Amino acid sequence: MxxxxxxxxxxxxxxxxxxxxxxxxxxxxxxxxxxxxxxxxxxxxxxxxxxxxxxxxxxxxxxxxxxxxxxxxxxxxxRGAVTLTRPYPGVVDALDALVARGHALGICTNKPLGPTHAVLDHLGLARYFDCIYGGDSLPVHKPDPAPLKAAFAALGGGPGLYVGDSEVDADTAVNADVPFLLFTEGYRKGPVAAMPHRLAFAEWTALPGLVADLPERSGA
Missing domain, CATH: 1.10.150 (DNA polymerase; domain 1)
Incomplete structure (x- = not known):
């Protein structure tokens, strides 16, 4: 699936x-x-x-x-603040695997759209994403669910998953009523147990397998 x-x-x-x-x-x-x-x-x-x-x-x-x-x-x-930014280890391989398996990928961030495009282009990551919503794409931003819902709508039909690292992301997923997968090594402020999430992962190499197993874990 x-x-x-x-x-x-x-x-x-x-x-x-x-x-x-x-x-x-x-x-x-x-x-x-x-x-x-x-x-x-x-x-x-x-x-x-x-x-x-x-x-x-x-x-x-x-x-x-x-x-x-x-x-x-x-x-x-x-917009020019890109030279010290790096993808987390394993991100590129995980995105390659997800695209190869036919998943549609998008971004929903509170980063303004201009700097978002600039850093994605600089890092060579833009090619993976079919839609990108920044913090200024709509009149509201996360944790309001509107940008996330717009991103899912732009990706077409099928089940949706949101992947993030913070309390803001977790709240956004709850507000949008979509499963949340938590990357534990990002910028969260509190403990993992305090954040609503379907699954958590610390290594990006684990994500494609988690996505593949999610229907079984959910009882689908």
């Missing part, structure tokens, strides 16, 4: 924290503030650029009046 499989991006397919940290620290230097750590940057990811900038500001006591200028400055640098 083939499926429609939609993926989150940052923390799921790719580790983009070093590039996002680089943008943030360049902006913080201009503000005369101390840099953020990789761990801080990782904790700021998940709800889009505006929330990332908001959390960055609050971590360095930058006033609310700087939110819009810093957000605009972040977006100016975002």
């Amino acid at each position: 083939t499926a429609r499989i939609v993926f989150d991006l940052d923390g799921t397919l790719i580790d983009s924290v070093p590039d996002l940290q680089g943008i943030a620290n360049a902006l913080l230097r201009e503000q005369g503030c101390a840099p953020i750590t990789l761990a801080e940057a990782r904790g700021f990811i998940g709800n889009g650029v505006k929330v990332f900038v908001q959390k960055m500001r609050r971590a360095r006591d930058i006033p609310d009046s700087e939110q819009e200028p810093l957000h605009a400055a972040f977006m100016e640098r975002y």
Whole structure:
């Protein structure tokens, strides 16, 4: 049985924290503030650029009046922030296997669409995906289910699965009423047991087999 499989991006397919940290620290230097750590940057990811900038500001006591200028400055640098980002080990082989088995693949991320296309093109991953929805593709973004539902609709018929790494992704899957497969090595904030999910995996090499076995595990 083939499926429609939609993926989150940052923390799921790719580790983009070093590039996002680089943008943030360049902006913080201009503000005369101390840099953020990789761990801080990782904790700021998940709800889009505006929330990332908001959390960055609050971590360095930058006033609310700087939110819009810093957000605009972040977006100016975002499209080019690709050089330190890498796919997680095994991602390319897993995507190859899923496509070879006839699954239709898409992306639903809170990353803005321009930087999403830029990093996918840079890493040579764009060719795997039949649809891509970014955080600014619709008036709402995750955990609102609308972007995820739109991605599934664009992929046609058949069962749907959402693959992500964070609490935002898990909530989005619940809101869209689709099975959620959790990549445990991404940017989640809390324990795996606290997140609703159908299956969890730590190695991308395991994903094609999990997808193949899912109907049996579900009693289908």
